[in-house]
Amino acid sequence: MPETTSLPSTLIISGFHALSDPLRIQVIELLRDRELCVCDLCEAIGATQSKLSFHLKTLKEAQLVQTRQEGRWIYYRLNLSQMVVLEQYLAEYRRFSPILPTRTCREE
Amino acid sequence: MPETTSLPSTLIISGFHALSDPLRIQVIELLRDRELCVCDLCEAIGATQSKLSFHLKTLKEAQLVQTRQEGRWIYYRLNLSQMVVLEQYLAEYRRFSPILPTRTCREE
DNA sequence: ATGTTAATTCAATAAAAGTTATTACGAGAA
DNA sequence: TTCTCGTAATAACTTTTATTGAATTAACAT
Numbered sequence: 001m002p003e004t005t006s007l008p009s010t011l012i013i014s015g016f017h018a019l020s021d022p023l024r025i026q027v028i029e030l031l032r033d034r035e036l037c038v039c040d041l042c043e044a045i046g047a048t049q050s051k052l053s054f055h056l057k058t059l060k061e062a063q064l065v066q067t068r069q070e071g072r073w074i075y076y077r078l079n080l081s082q083m084v085v086l087e088q089y090l091a092e093y094r095r096f097s098p099i100l101p102t103r104t105c106r107e108e
Numbered sequence: 109m110p111e112t113t114s115l116p117s118t119l120i121i122s123g124f125h126a127l128s129d130p131l132r133i134q135v136i137e138l139l140r141d142r143e144l145c146v147c148d149l150c151e152a153i154g155a156t157q158s159k160l161s162f163h164l165k166t167l168k169e170a171q172l173v174q175t176r177q178e179g180r181w182i183y184y185r186l187n188l189s190q191m192v193v194l195e196q197y198l199a200e201y202r203r204f205s206p207i208l209p210t211r212t213c214r215e216e
Numbered sequence: 217a218t219g220t221t222a223a224t225t226c227a228a229t230a231a232a233a234g235t236t237a238t239t240a241c242g243a244g245a246a
Numbered sequence: 247t248t249c250t251c252g253t254a255a256t257a258a259c260t261t262t263t264a265t266t267g268a269a270t271t272a273a274c275a276t
Contacts, residue, residue, distance in 0.1 A: 019121075021121070022121060057223085074223090078201065080201060094191065094195065158254085158255080180252060180253045
């Protein structure tokens with residue numbers, strides 16, 4: 001049987017990468033129930049603005065967050081649909097993985 | 109309203125980290141429908157043994173894979189339950205995130 | 217213009233990944 | 247047992263990439 005695994009897009013990989021840092025997870029969780037501007041996030045997290053800016057860029061490039069500008073403020077909000085894309089990617093494994101049969105290396 | 113976000117465990121963060129590399133994703137996908145020994149994986153991926161060993165260690169520490177030794181072979185298989193843990197973590201966002209209301213920075 | 221918000225640039229540092237060589241350990245033969 | 251071979255992990259070292267802080271720049275409001 002041939003491999004039916006289609007390699008995930010770089011967007012999925014960069015999504016997982018974006019979620020692999022505690023500070024970025026903190027941002028994501030803060031954005032879970034409302035949008036926040038950068039200064040809110042700085043204060044909530046206690047990080048410098050430039051440090052946060054770097055991580056926000058990572059999250060934005062992974063399309064896990066979106067921004068909205070209002071005057072001088074830039075509001076960040078979750079992009080739930082991209083979170084769902086990652087969730088669905090993982091869900092595929094639950095659908096397809098069988099109870100793994102024992103096998104041995106030689107009998108290919 | 110206080111934050112109800114409980115920061116995810118390091119296991120979750122290391123799980124996302126483990127999934128943030130193309131070679132490791134390739135391993136995970138190869139293990140989706142059967143277990144494989146290291147030499148199988150080396151051949152399938154075309155990577156050197158030691159390079160692969162490094163990535164397998166990352167996956168194992170994140171508990172995304174488990175191993176079984178049989179003589180000199182070590183068989184790797186998916187640890188589906190940990191995949192589900194990550195999936196469920198992402199699913200929480202879908203459950204809790206409202207349609208985001210517009211807000212402004214001042215009116216805290 | 218002046219102050220405020222946030223992104224960017226640059227240089228220094230830290231962490232991750234790759235390469236090569238070595239080590240550990242089990243299997244099987246003498 | 248003792249030897250070697252095969253499999254896989256580990257170590258040492260190098261290269262690459264990611265992260266950080268400080269300073270600067272850009273955009274906006276008054």
